[in-house]
Amino acid sequence: MSTRSTSPDGGVVFVVCCCLHLPQLFSTCVAFSLVADMGFWRGAIGNWSMSLWCVCFAMTLLISIVELCRADSEFPFFWCNISVTYACYAALICLSASIIYSITYVQFVPYGPYRDRAIAATAFSCIAFVLYVIEVAGMRAWYDLEEIFFYEHTMSALLKVLETFVAGVIFAFLSNTSLYLHQPALEWCVAVYSICFILAAVVLLLDLAEWKYMLSRTFSIFQLVLSLLSVLLYISALVLWPLYQFSEEFGGQPQRSSDGDCRDELTHDMCTWDQRLAVAVLTAINLLVYVADLGYWAHQVSVGTEDQPRVS
Template sequence: MGYFLRTLQLLSTCVTISLVGSLDSWTVPTSNWSFVILCFCFLVTLIILIIELLALQYHFSFSWGDFLLCHACYLALFCLLVSIIYPATYVQFLPCNPSRDRAIAASAFCFISTVAYATEAIWILGWPRTGDFTGYIGSLPFLLKMLETLVACVILPFISNPYLYMDHPFLVSCVAVYSICFFLGIVTILLNLADCENRLPISSSTFHLVLSLLSVLLYIGALVLWSLYQFDGKFGGQPKRSRDVSCQHRLTNYVCIWDQRLAVAILTAINLLIYVADLVYWAHHVSVGTEDQPRDS
């Protein structure tokens, strides 16, 4: 069953990559983002298939079941995002011609990839070898961390246009915040999957609490700076959508600049709320752990 699903994933992502790559859309940020995400999905699935064909998974020190479930959940959500964002930000602006038909076909095959990855996740959850799972996948910390990285991944195509932030150093710092927090989230998930948190000089709860607090502070700064320098006229921003020339006419075949700025602001606020929930969880976890410790007489 696993080999069948991964073969379907490889075929569907390969067809989608071919269709997206055949379109003349390299100047469209969301199209490039979709192409990179699909290539990443294809490459990871191919590596996993090769590892299982050679039976190399038994030589790894981490839980292979956790890794497969994490891989299936992430790639299912990635493909789902592509199948939604790609038509909404690019396909709908195309005129009725063969290029539009190929773009619609690419969206359809991407949705097939989503179904294939989601089916694999459901199949892994029903695996009889439950001892292969450590319990981290499916827990609230993992779900929050997965949402944080997914929202950050959605922000990336909108900030891939340098015109949005290159004129102001503070806006460049916002892009750095998105990249740093995304990287920290991926590292945290990998540390949990590899069960390396016990090797840290501080406790696992304190480590997560510090990271969550740092991410919340960074995202608060990013939300404030992005909103001021993009929408406040005193700081050179554009408070009204009607003033953006790219939004007045169909001069482009993708989402206009002002809408991209608004999308980044909304996604930043959403991710900030997720980080706050993560911070509250770990603060409660640390406080309960502290209260449960015996006090010195």
Template sequence: MGNWSMFTWCFCFAVTLIILIVELGGLQARFPLSWRNFPITYACYAALFCLSASIIYPTTYVQFLSHGRSRDHAIAATTFSCIACLAYATEVAWTRARPGEITGYMATVPGLLKVLETFVACVIFAFISNPYLYQHQPALEWCVAVYSICFILAAVAILLNLGDCTNMLPIPFPSFLSGLALLSVLFYATALVIWPLYQFNEKYGGQPRRSMDVSCSNRHTYYVCAWDRRLAVAILTAINLLAYVADLVYSARLVFVRV
């Protein structure tokens, strides 16, 4: 967990430094990605990554350190991680598109929702990294397929915008976004029903109570037991479904509403 947090902070520092160099050197035209879309996309990801580090680092690492300089340094790192998260979130709020403003897609609400959807999917993948959680039931394997397919589709939409390749699609890009959002909503709706049903219903081999899971009886500093993982995935599935529903509403307006 400490390594994950360190990776997050180093990655955010390195990319922010690159953005500063490009801005100060006036090299936006030579940058390989769309400069209208890249900075806010990165800022949104950085805010989410720093938020995760600000939660994970103190709860799974700092509280188990003995009192001393190392603990004080870790607390200071957590504090600055929270400040960085607020700074990135402020940048996203400040640079996002306003009504009537012409800007890149990633600065709009649907674009930012795409970032949230892919990030939540990545967290889901972290929780289901143990195949034991889903390989015993084909229905649960379908849920994993849903998470993977929707993640790939959202990532493709983001990459098309970052590379300014939206005109390469055989259909209009707004129609592609609406179809993508509708498909994802339908897929996630099935996962929201199937995952809790097969994980927490005894009739389908699930465990309705945490005490029934033997792996949850042993406390380990860096270990999240299987039942907690199942519950986290169920909650994250609901969060991503809400994000996709909001994405569908905004994307549909791009197609059917004429301003």
């Protein structure tokens, strides 16, 4: 493997900051500024979206400062994994904020200046999403991955990012404790989401530190066992959550119209029935991701190999 530095030179860092980080900062700043200017019209969904754009703005600014000051050269391998991981999360955050804000809020705002601001904020959020995707895709060229290996470009890393991100969105809906505190079975589902999130986050942190190469075979088996456990847990949640939320026999509400909180007019928030449905859909999506993760690690263990650093 080549021994040259993995950190790009100052010129490349300057170009990246000007061509990607500055537009990212501008897009996220405009997005949350437009929503913040809507006052009481922004509602709970607007506050949630605004907080996500603020986080992306703050983290992008911090990463830009570190890279411009060349502080990342002190820990190049770890920093590159961290920076591309953040870019993946930021892309997912902006995408989810754009989708959720538009379908649960923007379409219900009356025509006028507030609606125009909401539409503009969604547009800038979409632009930020595209810019973060370009950063993730371009990281391979910037860090010359033909010679240097980075964990975050493997399929396993992308699956772990998706698992933790989808779980994070689920937790956002579960902030409404009335969704589950009345049923032990639903509390079990919340425990499933929490346990699987913690396991995925721990594995992701271990991989970021490149621990997987100390005992690669053992680590693969460890990942396989965790993936199997997570799949089984999510299957139980996928059965229990819809059953107790939408079946009248178990105290659920099968029809949206039966929920008094759900109205056609703007309520500045998702009604309870919609939140239940969103958690059910996200549970199914995350189960599919965990199944893909299980299949990946089953293949790695069966063939005795996994993504390894490429040698020039």
